[in-house]
Amino acid sequence: MSRIAYVNGAYTRHADAAVHIEDRGYQFADAVYEVWSVFGGQLADLSGHLNRLERSLRELHIHMPMPRASLVVVLNEVVRRNRITEGLVYLQVSRGVAARDHFFPAEPVKPALVITAKPVDRVASEAKARKGIRVVSAPDNRWGRCDIKTVGLLPNVLAKQAAREAGASDVIFVDAEGFVTEGGSANVYIVTAEGEVKTRSLRANILPGVTRISLLDILREQGVDASEGAFTLEEAKRAKEAFLSAASTFVMPIVQIDDAVIGEGQPGEVALRLRDAYIERAKRTAGIED
Structure with a gap:
């Protein structure tokens, strides 16, 4: 089965997933991330990681890419589509895509969101x-x-x-x-x-x-x-x-x-x-x- 990633509103094959070359996460590391453990197909410490994500975004003046409830739906869908029972989910939010400039974009841009998941060998x-x-x-x-x-x-x-x-x-x-x-x-x-x-x-x-x-x-x-x-x-x-x-x-x-x-x-x-x-x-x- 192919791994599935979520990239800016679309679920796509992991091998085909891509972000824009002027995504500020790529250009400036202008982005934050979170990692969840998955037990029995369910996310552990869900609220704790979401709280820290929101804090990190506030500190960098980046907006949440979607409401928290909607984000939880997407996170769980990535777990489901990848059939993860025991594993990890990785989420990354960047400021978005804009012409390369150290200053924040003059015009608001939509934050970029990437979510991936992978199984983990818990026995090892x-x-x-x-x-x-x-x-x-x-x-x-x-x-x-x-x-x-x-x-x-x-x-x-x-x-x-x-x-x-x-x-x-x-x-x-x-x-x-x-x-x-x-x-x-x-x-x-x-x-x-x-x-x-x-x-x-x-x-x-x-x-x-x-x-x-x-x-x-x-x-x-x-x-x-x-x-x-x-x-x-x-x-x-x-x-x-x-x-x-x-x-x-x-x-x-x-x-x-x-x-x-x-x-x-x-x-x-x-x-x-x-x-x-x-x-x-x-x-x-x-x-x-x-």
Whole structure:
């Protein structure tokens, strides 16, 4: 079966999908995106991602491409047409098509909307999580508004590629003061020797992760001490546990940072428990009950 994409009002074969060469997302990275996990054919954390999408668009002064209710219909139709049971949905909204100029278009243009979907091998993903990953650190040289989920990801791309070439699965960024900000496409957490979970505050230059919100709620429900504040790369390397969170990977345990083995060199109890709890919660938000 051919993959189906939604592009500016039309459902089309993925191989035939195209955007205009003067789409500002292509010319200037003048666009935002969101990613949803799909469980049992249903979108997880639907409202959380829509809320963040609307915020990102407001920050860039881009209009919603259609009312929220209509967008939900299109998202679900893309899932249906691609027959996705377990997978991911990607949405991108750009300012639209206009003659190339750094200024916003003098005349209003319609935002451009692209939505795609793909299946995910959850068995392989789970096996990876049960093994844990190695990450490397890199200076955080991204722009100063990482709270907006824009498609301007070149620093992330370069850092993640360097991590792959070093034999690692991902990267964690470190700011000029030596504090960890976030991962190449995920939020970062550590578990201290005292059992406290720490993640960087949103006052820092990080993305307000939708999965992050759920994890902090779960930690409170479980009575686990959690704080939002700064921690150094060296603190992360000495931590009892470390892990990442994202819509695409849920909770991903880290077993090595650079040359430092984390804890006992295997996924920790807190990370694995959080992963299971988050998946259960995400399924409930998608209307799926085990």
